[in-house]
Amino acid sequence: MRTFARIIRFSLQSIWRNLWLSFVTLTIFALTLVIVNVVLFLHMTANAALRSVEDKVQVAVYFNPGTSPEMEASVRGYVLGLPQVKTVDAITADEALATFKTRHASDASVLAALDEVGGNPFGDALVISARSPDDFAFILEAVKRPEYVGSIKETDYTDYKDVIARLSLFSERIRWSGLALAAFFALISVMIIFNSIRIAIYVHRDEIAIMKLVGAHDWFVRAPFLLEIVFLSCIATAAVAGVVLATAHSIDGWFLRYIEADISVWHYFSANAFTIFGAEFLALSILGLLTTYVAMRRHLRV
Amino acid sequence: MIRFSNVSKHYPPSTTALHGVSFHVEPGEFVSIVGQSGSGKTTLAKLLFAEERPTTGKVVVGDWDITDIHRRDIPVLRRQIGVVFQDFKLLARKTVHENVAFALEVAGATSARIREVVPQVLKIVGLGDKAERYPRQLSGGEAQRVSIARALVHRPKIIVADEPTGNLDAITSREIIDLLKRINEFGTTVVLVTHDRDIVNALKKRVLTIHHGKVVSDVAHGKYTLG
Ligand SMILES: Nc1ncnc2c1ncn2[C@@H]1O[C@H](COP(=O)(O)OP(=O)(O)OP(=O)(O)O)[C@@H](O)[C@H]1O
Ligand SMILES: [Mg+2]
Numbered sequence: 001m002r003t004f005a006r007i008i009r010f011s012l013q014s015i016w017r018n019l020w021l022s023f024v025t026l027t028i029f030a031l032t033l034v035i036v037n038v039v040l041f042l043h044m045t046a047n048a049a050l051r052s053v054e055d056k057v058q059v060a061v062y063f064n065p066g067t068s069p070e071m072e073a074s075v076r077g078y079v080l081g082l083p084q085v086k087t088v089d090a091i092t093a094d095e096a097l098a099t100f101k102t103r104h105a106s107d108a109s110v111l112a113a114l115d116e117v118g119g120n121p122f123g124d125a126l127v128i129s130a131r132s133p134d135d136f137a138f139i140l141e142a143v144k145r146p147e148y149v150g151s152i153k154e155t156d157y158t159d160y161k162d163v164i165a166r167l168s169l170f171s172e173r174i175r176w177s178g179l180a181l182a183a184f185f186a187l188i189s190v191m192i193i194f195n196s197i198r199i200a201i202y203v204h205r206d207e208i209a210i211m212k213l214v215g216a217h218d219w220f221v222r223a224p225f226l227l228e229i230v231f232l233s234c235i236a237t238a239a240v241a242g243v244v245l246a247t248a249h250s251i252d253g254w255f256l257r258y259i260e261a262d263i264s265v266w267h268y269f270s271a272n273a274f275t276i277f278g279a280e281f282l283a284l285s286i287l288g289l290l291t292t293y294v295a296m297r298r299h300l301r302v
Numbered sequence: 303m304i305r306f307s308n309v310s311k312h313y314p315p316s317t318t319a320l321h322g323v324s325f326h327v328e329p330g331e332f333v334s335i336v337g338q339s340g341s342g343k344t345t346l347a348k349l350l351f352a353e354e355r356p357t358t359g360k361v362v363v364g365d366w367d368i369t370d371i372h373r374r375d376i377p378v379l380r381r382q383i384g385v386v387f388q389d390f391k392l393l394a395r396k397t398v399h400e401n402v403a404f405a406l407e408v409a410g411a412t413s414a415r416i417r418e419v420v421p422q423v424l425k426i427v428g429l430g431d432k433a434e435r436y437p438r439q440l441s442g443g444e445a446q447r448v449s450i451a452r453a454l455v456h457r458p459k460i461i462v463a464d465e466p467t468g469n470l471d472a473i474t475s476r477e478i479i480d481l482l483k484r485i486n487e488f489g490t491t492v493v494l495v496t497h498d499r500d501i502v503n504a505l506k507k508r509v510l511t512i513h514h515g516k517v518v519s520d521v522a523h524g525k526y527t528l529g
Binding site: 206211212214215217218 | 380385394405410
């Protein structure tokens, strides 16, 4: 316990007395963590955007006006029974017209045709959400059963296939380039730690020699260096956590306003703060400890 | 207390610093080891506190055969042997008190014990009033006293001093030697490496002379015999 307190004192002294070195190490630690968190953020938003677009993919089945409620219920039951279907909402003729109009808002000829007809040419309708955007072609085919065709006026779907494909690709790219970038910074960290330790050992070589001469155990010489890395990792993680949370908090409102998807960066980082920053601290410490250990084996013959 | 049996030390690639050295030191003795530069005196001292290992032969300190001492046990040995060097080896960024306390701290001594022992040994070496100074604020003689105080702090059975007066003028050297003599009178075995003729002659203690890595003479109450 006493010895442990002394080791802590020595390592804090070492941080303080080699402030510049500590600062460089801290900076590179923090940079690595910032990169990791930016990657996390991009990945998380791309995923959320993807999910929200996927949720919007819907197949609509419009019945002929006057279709019997039994028939509608039967189609509804059948569709609900398909494993690809997530939800089915029954809507009234008026809602169906409105839905149709919004879906074809960009198609002037369709709207003109509607006006020509006058009134509401629709009956009731079903709005079907698929589990996956790949399934809606199947669902469209599935409702074309002989016993139903007579009652169904029209089917259509919102086509987000392109958007989804692009988002998936984007998300995938973020993941890989982000990982590569993080790995690159981790490598730089390793090199910097390795050199810091080498310099620290060089700076402390007299002290280390004297420690050994007056009877210090190897671990007593090593422990302050190892502990120093843990302290620095802790400071770097805390600083980055502060910056990330503050940033998340301040961009959250902007994010919710401009991006339709239901994404809260703040919620994501604050709810998972312990996991995210805990894991980052652990990873950083382990990386630092391994590097320090190797550097000591190479340069500190104790 | 110290026994060398046919000890040789070879430094790769081609230096043999000691050839078949054998001698024995009784507890409480004061032995001067003399010899020309490069004769192997420092090597002999390093074998005593396990800074080097003998290539052949056997080294025993106390009842402990340290010929093949395990790394793990070296700190234990070093807490039983105080070492003093020509260049003092003090920590520049620690005060006199901290330098001496450091030797106790690394050994896990309690703070209470450190507060008790450090002023005691500083008083023994005559530096009771300079505890808060830094090494650069000390004269050479004072710095050497600090390093002797640090060597004493574990209450060692043996003190090994490798040319402790090498950087000091004649008068200061005498004071340091007198200090070592006083420590010896309290029962600590002292091994003094030196090539200072006047010191050896004035001491009138046992003198072991080394030449080209061999013991060429070993006389109680000896004199400095080299040219
Ligand atoms: N670590 C080492 N590696 C190789 N050779 C060494 C080493 N240490 C000492 N020597 C050689 O061993 C011989 C004895 O050296 P040592 O330091 O023991 O001499 P010394 O008697 O203490 O000399 P001085 O009076 O100058 O201090 C010398 O030839 C020296 O060059
Ligand atoms: Mg020497």
